[in-house]
Amino acid sequence: MQSDHLPHLSVLVLHGPNLNLLGQREPGVYGDTTLDNINSLLDQKGKKLQAKVSSFQSNQEGVLVEAIQEAVGYHHGIVINAGAYTHTSVAIRDALSAIKLPTVEVHLSNIYQREAFRHHSYIASVSLGQISGFGAESYLLGLEALVSHLRRS
Numbered sequence: 001m002q003s004d005h006l007p008h009l010s011v012l013v014l015h016g017p018n019l020n021l022l023g024q025r026e027p028g029v030y031g032d033t034t035l036d037n038i039n040s041l042l043d044q045k046g047k048k049l050q051a052k053v054s055s056f057q058s059n060q061e062g063v064l065v066e067a068i069q070e071a072v073g074y075h076h077g078i079v080i081n082a083g084a085y086t087h088t089s090v091a092i093r094d095a096l097s098a099i100k101l102p103t104v105e106v107h108l109s110n111i112y113q114r115e116a117f118r119h120h121s122y123i124a125s126v127s128l129g130q131i132s133g134f135g136a137e138s139y140l141l142g143l144e145a146l147v148s149h150l151r152r153s
Contacts, residue, residue, distance in 0.1 A: 008052060009150055011143060012075040013042055014064060015057035016083030022108075031108065033136045045140050049147045061089055068095040076150050077102040079142045086111070086121045093122040102149055106142040107132035 015035060018025060023034035039055040046053035054075070058064050064085065071078060078101055085092050086105070096103050103126065110133030111118040124130050128149055131138045 010052045010075045012071045012078045013055040014080040016085050017059040019083055020057050031135045038136050038139055045143055051147050061085055065091050065095045072099050077146045079104050081106045082123055086123050087118055093126055097126045103127045104142040104146045105130040106138040108135050
């Protein structure tokens with residue numbers, strides 16, 4: 001995809017389980033920024049990057065799989081914070097692999113400084129890259145990296 005063929009990039013941002021509780025859920029780990037605030041920051045960053053950002057959150061694995069499958073033909077790439085499904089969901093991993101849209105995995109906390117079970121990501125092997133540990137900034141960095149990749153491709 002050439003950048004001149006993609007004047008209006010569209011990126012799907014997926015938020016997994018419990019991310020709807022941001023701002024009140026373990027602020028020492030996840031900060032006090034709400035999901036609405038993160039989505040607003042993503043919209044602003046998208047406008048600066050000349051990319052349309054569509055954000056979606058679900059606590060249900062199957063709903064996230066369906067959103068990934070439905071992204072084909074509508075979006076050029078995906079930024080995903082699969083939450084706990086990062087470490088458990090072969091279904092989300094397989095959906096991302098099947099659709100072959102460029103994907104960047106993001107996490108608010110540094111998953112490698114946390115419990116051992118969080119050190120493995122099923123998403124990483126089907127992603128362009130992973131950004132973790134920068135709070136809400138992880139999403140913005142992920143969006144920037146994805147848009148840059150799409151414009152180069």
